[in-house]
Amino acid sequence: DADVTQTPRNRITKTGKRIMLECSQTKGHDRMYWYRQDPGLGLRLIYYSFDVKDINKGEISDGYSVSRQAQAKFSLSLESAIPNQTALYFCATSDTSFAGWNEQFFGPGTRLTVL
């Protein structure tokens, strides 16, 4: 069974629609992250959360919002999708108790296309 799961895996939507991407983990990690991947740009951090009560913006948070419903769940929302949000989105987790600092574990990704 996958430790980090994302739904949906693929989504096509239209400009102006509200979209929610969901992430769940069974690793028991306290830290969760949302990244977007664009060709030639690598992964860029959108939001991160250290626990249920702690949400922080990453480098490209404009146009996105998140919700940490439980330790195991972290959702990413696009309130009004626009075409330049077309990308591959990854959720990741890490464990602060792990002695080795921030090794991250990734979900399978959600491919989002905004028309």
Added chain:
Amino acid sequence: AQSVSQHNHHVILSEAASLELGCNYSYGGTVNLFWYVQYPGQHLQLLLKYFSGDPLVKGIKGFEAEFIKSKFSFNLRKPSVQWSDTAEYFCAVNTGGFKTIFGAGTRLFVKA
């Protein structure tokens, strides 16, 4: 600002050729270094990591990387690549805080 540079965006090799992918970072303090691999259609997975100790680290599938502190580099190597190594490779750096910075990635295509 902290950054990670991967020198090659695309690399094409024949099977059995040797591989070296360059990675340099800009940060003067203590770092944790990672190489992640993304096979076609799959999620990122850890290839190897360096936290401390021996600067030559070995990972899965015959990969290794060498941390050279004076050069701020963490290059990935493999003596003999296989067709199944076709993937995108990401270098990443964590400076001890919340943020891990990823390089832009290098796409490797291995010809059978």
